[in-house]
Amino acid sequence: MHSQKVQKIDLNNDYPCPCRRRGRLVPITLTEAFGCNRCQQIFVVQENGYVIEQLSTTYPYKRAWRWTGHQWNIAHSSLASGYFPLTLAIIFGLLFLLLLTTLNAPFSSSVTFRVIAALVLSMMLVLMLWLACRR
Structure with a gap:
């Protein structure tokens, strides 16, 4: 069983895309952001490096996720x-x-x-x- 503890996002690593299963988030050089090589979405690191937030979105609210080390969990706004x-x-x-x-x-x-x-x-x-x- 995988740990559900939230981990800090390393800006030098690549991660699976939270939107699509096959995409990979790749760090964008000289920024605190990631880009997906499959869906072309940009994600910005927020909250001291523990949350990524989808930058360009058609949703009325911003979508955000936390990394547990193995998967992305949706970060709900309090x-x-x-x-x-x-x-x-x-x-x-x-x-x-x-x-x-x-x-x-x-x-x-x-x-x-x-x-x-x-x-x-x-x-x-x-x-x-x-x-x-x-x-």
């Missing part, structure tokens, strides 16, 4: 993971209030129907948002 649940809670509250004020209850039911319907719809919409952002 800022993004801390604010995501708060953002979901705020969206849930706003959706709940919006749906509560706009839903019309049938004649035979009371305000309880509106509250339950707004709650269920809000939960479904937030769940769909969470599932979409998970990827």
Whole structure:
């Protein structure tokens, strides 16, 4: 079993590309960066040499990895993971209030129907948002 302890990235070594299995990261001379010989991506060394970050990306967030000595592990941003649940809670509250004020209850039911319907719809919409952002 391989160690999962994060190792410092040696700027003179080459590593497997975290994006593709067959590519190799080769050091770019006179920089603290690597280039993949297969996918042509550039990766910059960050956080005192323990993290590489993809420089040019089409993703809305920067992708980063840590080297364990045998493989790359995704480095999660603590800022993004801390604010995501708060953002979901705020969206849930706003959706709940919006749906509560706009839903019309049938004649035979009371305000309880509106509250339950707004709650269920809000939960479904937030769940769909969470599932979409998970990827």
